[in-house]
Amino acid sequence: MGSLDFDIAHLFAGGLVLVSFMMLYQDRLYALLNVFALHAFVLAFSVGWQAYIQDAPHLFITTALAIVFKGIIIPVALHRIIQRLGIHREIETVVGIGPTMLFGIGLVALSMAVMLRVTAEADRLAREDVALALSVVLLGLLMMVTRRNAVSQVVGFMSLENGLILAATGAKGMPLVVEMSVAFSILIAFIVIGIFLFRIRERFDTVDIQALDRFRGEQR
Amino acid sequence: MTALVADAPVVDAVSVILLIPVVAGTLLAVLPGYWLTARLNVLATFLTLLAALSLFFFARPTSGQYLLVDDLNVVFVALNTFVGFTTSVFSASYIAHELEIGRLTPSYLRFYHAMYQVLMFAMNLALTANNIGLMWVAIELATLTTILMVGIYRTHEAIEAAWKYFILGSVGIALALFGTILIYLAAQPVMGSGLDAMVWTLLIDHVARFDPALLNVAFVFLLLGYGTKVGLAPLHAWLPDAHAEGPTPISAVLSGLLLNVALYAVLRFKMLLAANAKAIAPGPLMVTMGLGSLLFAAFMLYRRRDIKRMFAYSSIEHMGIITFAFGMGGPLANFAGLLHMTMHSLTKSAIFYSVGHIAQIKGTQKLADIRGLTETHPVLGWGLVLGVFAIAGMPPLGIFMSEFLVISSTFAREPLLAIPLVAGLLVAFGALLLRMNSVAFGDPLGSTKPAQASYVPLYAHLALVLGAGLYLPPPLVLWFQHVAGLLG
Amino acid sequence: MIPDLVVQGGQMFLVLLLAPLLTGFVRKVKARLLRRQGPPIFLPYRDLVRLLHKEVVLAENASWLFRAAPYLIFAATWVAAALVPTFATGLLFSWTADLIAITALLGSVRFFMALAGMDVGTSFGGIGSSREVMFASLAEPAMLMIIFTVALVAKSTQLSTISNVLLSGHVGLRISLGLVLIALIIVAIAENARVPVDNPATHLELTMVHEAMILEYSGRHLAVIELAAYLKLLLYVSLIACIFTPWGLATAGAGPAAYLVGAATYVAKLAVGGFLLAVFETVIAKMRVFRVPVFLGASLMLGLLGTLLLFVSRSL
């Protein structure tokens, strides 16, 4: 494939990483949701481009899914939830934004270091793409563990999963990609519904030691 | 039907194994009433067991792009279906009591039975899958099913446990998927695009020419992703609560089967990596995680107050031992690992059977409120004692043999590795024995009403474990040895 | 065969006859050293006879053990005493028990003595027994160490062989032997309940060990026990004599003349031993009960030292 194709694909992939950093940077929920929508759109473009250059039309389904579901439905739904639960205030981060960003950069470096050992005869695009996808995944995880707020953790998980889709589409002729993206969308729907159902306001979990002592009869 | 397929299967057994649960599941989802559904559940699992056993006696279906039957997974399938069957028998009597005291409503009963069959289907699919993508899907399906069943009581703790399981599980899902993608990426340049690059039997043929670096990263992700399901420390967090809060049959299935299925996946990929000379050796990683889990769980056993949670931690411990054994590799250790896995499934599910009835009689799972069982309920009490001794590796029960082989082969090869292993076993035994002493002996405490329990599954398992400790039938041994050879 | 038997029997009755005399002699000498007239030297015999003709007053709750013990004690002591070479070595049955066995025999004597002391269930009996076994727990190891030393020198634990070897003069002077001689004397004093360990002449609670155990005995039982005590004293003196002054001992089958010489020298040795004992008892004072362990510990250390010296010097 021509170098232009590669550059464009690379551009999208790099963009995705960049947006992940932007998400790490946000400390307001609404802004975070907007950035996540952007994340989804960038992913959609990247997937669409892959569909075009690999002329794999079924990937367009994934593209559509990304735009409609992740780009629109989920952010809106989360908006609603935030309003319902009345938690539209600053995200409580565990460590400051600055250190998180630094650590994120470290993660990107790590994923590069790991991935660029891959011998060059492995298809170049795949190699670069996977490196970036890995960093997106790691950044998503980082977001999950550095945010206390349930919504932002879901967002983190979704960005992680975007990284997965990126890797999957980057791999030429990977079967079952569409099915996996669908499966994941359902999974995320579950999570969102769960949050809403169980009225999990601030955190994923309402674990507190007294509750444990009372209910589980475990001793600390 | 098996009579027909003496050499040329008309309906191959695997599809039967997979079909029965699906059909039964759909039926159970709609059929009302306890009496019928419970028996249907038992019947379905029994038929599945028959079909699985037929794999031993008749020509195997040829493995295609999606399904695979080889020596390795036949063992797992047989074990899976067997424990699935006995557990369904136990579940019949257990659920009856739950309905009596109204912890389960009929609608949830239907849901429960359907889910049970779906779980069986998912696990069998995961075991027979030849396509690593399919395997992933199946394992995730199994996980989601168990999540729903853990939360079935909808108490505060149950939902919390299910939620914890859900979140950690999903992250595990993601990691495992990433690993799978990486495997495909490694395979794709060699084997070309398309489905073939995900078929395990083809992968193992070409893996030698794959890119080692990609394989390494892939294995790391797969180990962590599926390791979360195996419950290896530090990925274990979901396991104790899920065991403690769910219905006991599910605890039995979780400990006895699901952990094995996840471990099976890890083994498959270990074989892949072992076949590539330049890739990182998977052994040390597994040995480290195994030892870590063993020691961690051994110490965690001490402060437990909830009987089911305690045995959940002991499951973590034993998964650690098994992972350690497979990590050590070599004919003896692999044999021991397989044996240990089988024995642990049987023993741990037996323990959960007895624990389930005990908890129902006493109306509590708190260790402090259960005492003197051998006085009030000798059959259950001694059953529990036997189970604890079996799980602690006391002769002449089966686990003794496997632990004997693991420890001795390790000590002869890597003396320094055996010391923490032995220490962990001793510490864990101390904790288990301490609790068992107070539960089974001393002045009775709590309700002494007679148990309406089905002792058959409990003692059937214990008898098998005892028999295996004394005598392993030669065919089984050859089988295990062959598989151990495969595992390298 | 027959003459050997006769000689052996002769020794048995010789010790039986001489034993009270030795005690009487010691008492006499002690009295003289204190410028007292002192009892007649044959008083012990008369004591025995008088006791034998008295009736036995038995405590109500005394058991069969209480009545059997005196005879067992006497018999065991007598056998032990008869196995120690007095005027001749290598007698017919001398190999029946070596030095270790003789010590052990005395140990069983003490065992039954202590039991007898506890039988009636009085506080004094208990005192006596517990103190006795406490002394013994130190005296016996000391005795064993002594035996080790001697046995290592003579390469044998047979008393006859030992005295022959020491007689033969190959041994020469050994520090170890000197050490164990002192140790043996200490043990002998303790075993025979003499001053400073115990005082056979008093019945004060503070001083009672041996006397407390036999407090409840009377009549013939007491007589037998007394005789056993006399025999024990004689045994130890003749033991010391035959190990450290083996001169004059006749060898087996040496004929009557040699036997007579041996007997004469033996009596002389007894006299010297008794005299020394009396002197020692008059110059020294009774010590507190809990000083005795130190006293005996000293002998244990001496014995161990002697043994160690030999073990080490063997290899030089």
Added chain:
Amino acid sequence: MLAAIVLWCVAALLTLAVAATATARQPWATPVIYSASLAACLVGLAVALTGLLAAPEPAPAAVLPLGLPWLGVHFRIDALAGFFLVVVNLGGAAASLYALGYGRHEPTPQRVLPFFPAFLAGMNLVVLADDAFTFLLSWEFMSLTSWALVMTHHRVADNARAGYIYLIMASFGTLCLLLAFALLAGPDGAYGFAAMRTNHLGPLFAALVLALVLLGAGSKAGLVPLHVWLPLAHPAAPSHVSALMSGVMTKVAVYGFIRIVLDLLGPPEWWWAMVVLALGGVTSALGVLYALMQHDLKRLLAYHTVENIGIIYIGLGLALAFQANHVAWAAALALTAALFHVLNHSLFKSLLFFGSGAVLTATGERDMEHLGGLIHRMPLTAFTFLIGCVAISALPPLNGFVSEWLTFQAILQSPDLPQWGLKILIPAVGALLALSAALAAACFVKAFGITFLGRPRTTVAANAREVDGFSLAAMFGFAGLCLLAGILPGVVIDALTPVVQALVGDRMPVQLGVPWLSIVPIAEARSSYNGLLVFVFIGLSASLAIYAIHRVASHALRRAPPWDCGFPSTSPITQYTAGSFAQPIRRVFGTSVFQAREHVEMPPPGDHRPARLRVDLRDLVWDVFYVPIATGVEVAAGRLNVLQFQTIRRYLSLVFAALILLLLVLGIWP
């Protein structure tokens, strides 16, 4: 094929166990089960005797297709196994006979009957085993069944604790033995004993094996400092089981040591002997000192087991020392002494536990402070117990003395050894041995005197009744055996020669040829002992004295209140108690060994409370070795337990950390 017959006995015992689980609650079960196991043990005993005496050439191993599939389980009777089978089945038979009477008083037979035959079967199997897997399996099975018997009266809190500590120590020992066997078998897993004999290890590994065996077999036998479980567990079991555990099971442990160190491990190093001797000496001395401090009759006996194990290990250590220096004849002497003591201890310790069991059934008391005067109420029990006391105190003419005498003779052969360490150590060990012998005498004067003599201290003691015929039969049988082994030691020594010959390659001179049936370790000029003549002489002279006295002296005899220096003490409280009896020895030794401290609580004048003397002893072994371990585990558990109560985010961070760590590993992978 001898092994086959014994195996059939074992199978019979196991079937008995299974049958007992079903029928234990029936009234007829107790006599049936016990008499059946008695029969099985007798058959086993007969076979073992023939195996020991009549079959000098080692029979080939009997292989059953069980256990490790590619190995099978191997059983074999050689001389050593034959001897220990004799010990096991003799003790088993006596215990079964005793239990025919004793078992009737058992409130919960369903907790004893199933496990008793299984326990016997386990001990037989250990001795029969000829490969590592079978050995360990039977070994742990033996531990398990005995544990179940210890837990018989599980409602007593102490028993539960005893069972707990016992099983922990047991599995610790098993794991140590497992590691030892792993080294002996080598990486390719040659678990058969025959294969192990052939492959010799390097000095380091051999030493490691010795250490592991000392830990493994020592913890079962009760070597200090691994003895802590023993005085807890042995008394907790029913008395006939206590007899088996103390008298027989500890011997099976000794068998394990001999089998591995003297048979499988190959030629010993001289410094191994140092270790074994030191352990043995310390064990014997400490064991008897512990025993002296006890008031509980059965616990006192249990501590004495520790002492006797020490004596046995002293003998074994001497054997190792001589064998390392190729002085085979002396090694034979030492080993014979050790094995002889094994037999003796199994005899008199079982006898004594039977006696204590009889006391327990008659009075319901184990605490000596509540007993006394039983010799009047239970004369026969008292007589047999007295025999046992004399025997265990190593007093002639009984058997305990013979084995200790042989040990002393072996010690006397040691100056010719070249190593300085041994030269210094062996006399010290000899002193320790003599000390423990003397203390043992003291201890049993206390045990017998306080329990059986004097006046009853409680009403239960005053109203005790003599026990049933079966128990008495068992006790008299063993008392008779003690006497026989004491006066005819030559028979035993000659019976032991095949064992010794096989293990050290030399033997003691034939004893039965010696005139007058006396025993001569090396030469008559060196040393000799004749129990028979000593016995006869004592008997003769005693009867002579009695005869003479009753001829000449007065027969008059009058019963009167005790004189007691004119202070006739009316109350039995004024008797010496066990504590006060041991006080002088406690003052002499205890202050240093147990840090014994006495506190006198003297009420102020005018206060009517009695003055009290309180003594507290500390078990230093427990404080030094076990408390730290327990606290360490506790602390670790507490620290880790925090991980049960984290938020999901924290758990996720754990996963994340693991992922990063592994990726870093890959990143820096060469």
